[in-house]
Amino acid sequence: MIKGLVFDPSSFFSVLQCEIDDDWFEHYEIPTALHSVKRIPCGDLVFFLDIALNDETKPIIVIDLTEPYPIFRKDRVDRYVLDRLSTVGRAILTNSVSIPFNWHSHGQGSLQSVYAANKNIGGGSRIHFDSNPAGNKDLLFFSRVDAPIEFSKLHTADDVYLSARSLLNEAIKSPPPRRINPANVTGINLSRRLPESFSRGATLDQWYETKLTEEQREFVDKSYDGPVRLRGAAGTGKTLSLAVKFVRDALAFHRNSTSRRLCFLTHSSGTVDQVTGICLELDSRGILTGQSKHVITHIRTLYDLAYDYLKFDLDDLTPLSLDGRDGRKMQAELISGILIEMRSDVTLARFRDISDNLQASWAAQKSSDAHQRLVLELMNEFASILDADGIWAGTEKGEKYAKGQIGYRAVWLMSLPTERDRRFVLEIHRRYRSLLTEMNTLSVDQMVADFNSFLDSNTWDRLKSTKGFDAIFVDELHLFTSIERQVLHKLIRNTIGGDGITTRPPIFMAYDVKQSPRDTFTYVGEGDGTLFSASTQLQKSELVKLSKVFRYTPQIAEFLYDLDATFPAIDLAGEWEKFAITAEVADGDIPSLSIFKDEAELLRRVFDTAHDQARRLGGKRVAILCVNDQLFDHYDNISRKRYEGRIIHVNSREPNLDLRHAGKKVIFSMPEYVAGLQFEVVHLLHVDAQDYPKELSIGEQRRVISSIYLGSSRAERGLHLHCCESRGGHASLLNLGIKRGSLTVERLID
Numbered sequence: 001m002i003k004g005l006v007f008d009p010s011s012f013f014s015v016l017q018c019e020i021d022d023d024w025f026e027h028y029e030i031p032t033a034l035h036s037v038k039r040i041p042c043g044d045l046v047f048f049l050d051i052a053l054n055d056e057t058k059p060i061i062v063i064d065l066t067e068p069y070p071i072f073r074k075d076r077v078d079r080y081v082l083d084r085l086s087t088v089g090r091a092i093l094t095n096s097v098s099i100p101f102n103w104h105s106h107g108q109g110s111l112q113s114v115y116a117a118n119k120n121i122g123g124g125s126r127i128h129f130d131s132n133p134a135g136n137k138d139l140l141f142f143s144r145v146d147a148p149i150e151f152s153k154l155h156t157a158d159d160v161y162l163s164a165r166s167l168l169n170e171a172i173k174s175p176p177p178r179r180i181n182p183a184n185v186t187g188i189n190l191s192r193r194l195p196e197s198f199s200r201g202a203t204l205d206q207w208y209e210t211k212l213t214e215e216q217r218e219f220v221d222k223s224y225d226g227p228v229r230l231r232g233a234a235g236t237g238k239t240l241s242l243a244v245k246f247v248r249d250a251l252a253f254h255r256n257s258t259s260r261r262l263c264f265l266t267h268s269s270g271t272v273d274q275v276t277g278i279c280l281e282l283d284s285r286g287i288l289t290g291q292s293k294h295v296i297t298h299i300r301t302l303y304d305l306a307y308d309y310l311k312f313d314l315d316d317l318t319p320l321s322l323d324g325r326d327g328r329k330m331q332a333e334l335i336s337g338i339l340i341e342m343r344s345d346v347t348l349a350r351f352r353d354i355s356d357n358l359q360a361s362w363a364a365q366k367s368s369d370a371h372q373r374l375v376l377e378l379m380n381e382f383a384s385i386l387d388a389d390g391i392w393a394g395t396e397k398g399e400k401y402a403k404g405q406i407g408y409r410a411v412w413l414m415s416l417p418t419e420r421d422r423r424f425v426l427e428i429h430r431r432y433r434s435l436l437t438e439m440n441t442l443s444v445d446q447m448v449a450d451f452n453s454f455l456d457s458n459t460w461d462r463l464k465s466t467k468g469f470d471a472i473f474v475d476e477l478h479l480f481t482s483i484e485r486q487v488l489h490k491l492i493r494n495t496i497g498g499d500g501i502t503t504r505p506p507i508f509m510a511y512d513v514k515q516s517p518r519d520t521f522t523y524v525g526e527g528d529g530t531l532f533s534a535s536t537q538l539q540k541s542e543l544v545k546l547s548k549v550f551r552y553t554p555q556i557a558e559f560l561y562d563l564d565a566t567f568p569a570i571d572l573a574g575e576w577e578k579f580a581i582t583a584e585v586a587d588g589d590i591p592s593l594s595i596f597k598d599e600a601e602l603l604r605r606v607f608d609t610a611h612d613q614a615r616r617l618g619g620k621r622v623a624i625l626c627v628n629d630q631l632f633d634h635y636d637n638i639s640r641k642r643y644e645g646r647i648i649h650v651n652s653r654e655p656n657l658d659l660r661h662a663g664k665k666v667i668f669s670m671p672e673y674v675a676g677l678q679f680e681v682v683h684l685l686h687v688d689a690q691d692y693p694k695e696l697s698i699g700e701q702r703r704v705i706s707s708i709y710l711g712s713s714r715a716e717r718g719l720h721l722h723c724c725e726s727r728g729g730h731a732s733l734l735n736l737g738i739k740r741g742s743l744t745v746e747r748l749i750d
């Protein structure tokens, strides 16, 4: 019986980076193709060591498998536990990530425990680890228990740990075993975690020397003397270029023994996963896993960083992600409730003179479209303007906002022409904030606002030299709110050059403003709606534009071109550009539009078809994305029952490890939650006429088209749009594509 697994950090990360199935937990074999790792059974233990390892003072990671509480139990939770071990390992050994707050970490001295998996999978079970076993800088995982347990009652795995330490030297000296037949190895697949199309098996040098386009290379070669923007339509290789630059620069600093701290920030944990996968594959020296003395790299979300530095006391507070579908549903309920409550008290009289349009929407029935649209507009105004800029009733900024003195307000934002209108919005916002306070809830936007103040504090001034970064890489900048963009330059630690002059921050950022389903890229204030206010220190940064697309077929590009023409023209100081790209991918089918009789028919046919496709194409390759909030919730509920176990539901940008274990399942989500990801086939649901009435404002139009553009551009080869006759047939914004033949129509009414 195997009592424990022992790794050195490099082999730990190499093995855990592979796609691992349930079978692996039978024998813990590794495939021969994992050249750098040797597997040595020694006593009751199995060692996984880097073949180059020759120093027994290096840290080790030990996983205890002894009864009664082994870490792995050969059940369906094992794979999820393994993912958590990987994150804990990175947090403890490389400090490049932090343990997510929803894992509810508890600690006492060097002992800590976290949930073993998310609630659905792991119930309340927890795993424990010791980051200083027997006083050494090693990491010992032990005791997976079904419910929280007092640390004093824990069965610690000292004997397994001590025997791992004493056998280490013998294992290091053992020659790698004879090659085993690869067919005997089950349960482990190299590099499958990454969608194949991402890596295409190329090394860093191959990417740089032969594959990158001239434009991409120009970006990768940029020096660190100021901010640089990388702009390009969906699928032009922005993420990839950032990743290549990140790893290439890290390697160069390492080779020159230059001490550097580099940070890659993304908007969602899903993309952190993806970017980590790409970077690990490009990183031949293990710099990302803490093997360099000189270069430290972090790949994180901004929230993760904020949480790490601020160390909120989460026992008293529930962090609420207003970006997750649940959070947004709750927010919509709260705002809707406030609007109704305000009609029944003195507020009605106070705001009787607001603009007619606003008055009419406020007076509309709760179930009406007008009411729902007002709620959505208010949510957008809160997220993009009020919370994002710290504008609150009763403050100086709030007064300026009310009086319209904040200066420029982009036309695509909610129309609030009079002071009464703006005071009305401030009042709803005030009530909304006090409801959140009563509920002891902290929104993600509030957390970032606190983080922004923290970065202005004296504490940060002192911490900056050790905790700050030398350069920041930002992906999906268009999803960052204005306050998040202001935070970026404050994270840079060294802002004074050798000659005593303030230097410009080396921040490398990629974006495509058309992919923002909310107006987060907006800010009110000076200028004409550029992406950067003066306080970001990112104005007038250098620009590299990408013009070739590598994700999707020329046919999908053609459809996106027609869709792009329907965007209302908005002025964004040159950032809003016509979609003009060439596709570098082989031909495929023309995207299709299917029109069903009603929702029931659509749901049944699309889910069945997608399910068949996923079975044929395999893991993570097929996604159903719904552009309508309400119908998404509705289908989400139905499909959880009807297609139980066959669908991965992604309804927030929070970590979703399920995505890694997609197997042959279909992904069901909304476009904004899969921003940055890609699938072979995408089904886009409900591009219905009913949701795109003529009276939509410019802002509303822009947001819905962005959502369709974002969803459609996730597809690599197959794109299928769906709508239903009972909701008015297809939206008119598809007419251009239909007329020009970039979208073929199939009528499926029985």
Ligand SMILES: Nc1ncnc2c1ncn2[C@@H]1O[C@H](COP(=O)(O)OP(=O)(O)OP(=O)(O)O)[C@@H](O)[C@H]1O
Pocket (backbone or CB within 6 Å): 197, 198, 199, 200, 211, 212, 213, 216, 232, 233, 234, 235, 236, 237, 238, 239, 240, 241, 512, 515, 549, 550, 551, 675, 676, 677, 713
């Ligand atoms: N020069 C290139 N040669 C071949 N493939 C490439 C090249 N550049 C990018 N790709 C591939 O194109 C796909 C899309 O790249 P990536 O996700 O980086 O685009 P993006 O611009 O970040 O897209 P989005 O804005 O939609 O997130 C990936 O599969 C990537 O591997």
